[in-house]
Amino acid sequence: xxxxxxxxxxxxxxxxxSVKIECRSLDFQATTMFWYRQFPKQSLMLMATSNEGxxxxxxxxxxxxxxxxxxxxxxxxxxxVTSAHPEDSSFYICSARRQGGEAFFGQGTRLxxx
Amino acid sequence: QQQVKQxxxxxxxxxxxxxxxxxxYENTAFDYFPWYQQFPGKGPALxxxxxxxxSEKKEGRFTISFNKSAxxxxxxxxxxxxxxxxxxxxxxxxxxxxxxxxxxxxxxxxVNP
Numbered sequence: 344x345x346x347x348x349x350x351x352x353x354x355x356x357x358x359x360x361s362v363k364i365e366c367r368s369l370d371f372q373a374t375t376m377f378w379y380r381q382f383p384k385q386s387l388m389l390m391a392t393s394n395e396g397x398x399x400x401x402x403x404x405x406x407x408x409x410x411x412x413x414x415x416x417x418x419x420x421x422x423x424v425t426s427a428h429p430e431d432s433s434f435y436i437c438s439a440r441r442q443g444g445e446a447f448f449g450q451g452t453r454l455x456x457x
Numbered sequence: 458q459q460q461v462k463q464x465x466x467x468x469x470x471x472x473x474x475x476x477x478x479x480x481x482y483e484n485t486a487f488d489y490f491p492w493y494q495q496f497p498g499k500g501p502a503l504x505x506x507x508x509x510x511x512s513e514k515k516e517g518r519f520t521i522s523f524n525k526s527a528x529x530x531x532x533x534x535x536x537x538x539x540x541x542x543x544x545x546x547x548x549x550x551x552x553x554x555x556x557x558x559x560x561x562x563x564x565x566x567x568v569n570p
Contacts, residue, residue, distance in 0.1 A: 349500065375555040386546060386562050387501070394555075436500045444489045444552035448500035 346370060347439050349449025356427055356456055364422045364452045366437030372417035373439035378410075381434045381451075390435075393420040427456040461549050463561025470568050476534040478564045480547035483528065487559075489552040492521065492532045495544045495563075504545075505532070508552065537568045 346369040356362050366376055374395045379387040391412050392400040399412035409431075411423040420439075424431055432455050440446040462481045470476045482490075491506035507514045507521040507530065514521045520533040534541055544565050550558040 347500075373554075377557060384563075384565070386560050389557060392557060434498075440554040440556075440558075442554055444550075444554065445503060445506065446491065446548075446558055447503060448493075451498070451500040453498065 347437065347447045347449045349437050349452055351452060352450055353453045354455070356454070358428055358456055359426055361423055361425045362427055362454060364424075364435055364437070364454075366420045366422070366439070366449050368418045368439045368441075368447075371439070371441040373420075373441065374417060375440065376414060376420040377438040377440075377446075378412060378420075378422050379436045379438065381436060387436065390422075395420075424454065427454070429456045432456045461547060461559045461561045463547050463564060465564060466562065467565040468567070470537045470566065472537065472539060472568055472570050474537050474568075476537045476541065476566055476568070477531060478545055478547070478566070479529065479531045480549070480561050481527075481529045482549040482559075484549070484559075485528070487549040487551065489550055489558075490521070490523065490530050491548050491558070492519075493546045493548065495546065501546060534566075537566075539568045539570050542566055542568050 348367045350365045376393040378390045390405045393412045393414040395414045401407045414420040436451045437449045492504045493501035494504045495501040505516050505519050518535045523530045544563045546563050547561040548558040
């Protein structure tokens with residue numbers, strides 16, 4: 344099946360620093376990718392929709408200046424958590440949908456801000 | 458209109474039994490209904506999906522039943538195994554690749570040996 348690769352799987356950073364998470368669709372082109380945040384034992388919360396070649400669309404309550412999204416190519420979207428704080432610690436997951444509708448998820452990134 | 462309600466929140470089944478998870482949606486424009494399986498620390502994996510032109514779809518031990526008039530769909534796991542223990546999410550949305558999916562709250566399934 345289609346594969347979406349996310350990197351890194353785990354990252355620990357200090358408060359105030361920035362962290363970049365990459366999401367790649369390996370065998371299909373994705374004009375749209377989605378970024379989610381998931382808290383323990385909860386569902387996926389959509390943060391933003393990443394559109395290739397244009398600005399991302401952020402969900403209500405998500406700070407666009409804190410969570411920078413870049414979708415520079417049809418196979419790569421990046422999420423940068425800027426000036427990270429402990430409350431940003433979470434599990435971040437990207438997703439891409441291919442023609443036909445199937446949505447595939449990356450492996451997720453466990454971010455810990457200390 | 459965008460909500461997807463999933464039940465039960467948790468489910469315990471004996472090995473060999475049938476696990477049943479239910480979802481209900483509101484938006485009649487939705488035409489794509491996938492189920493995902495998620496293990497701790499991993500991203501969700503697509504399990505099976507259905508479109509509203511059929512009432513049932515089966516893949517191995519996994520079956521989706523779809524009731525368009527009731528706006529409900531369910532996942533049946535036959536001959537449940539301890540390795541099926543995971544969190545299951547239903548989702549609903551439009552089939553187009555650029556549209557978002559709306560997810561249910563998740564069901565924590567435990568299959569006892």
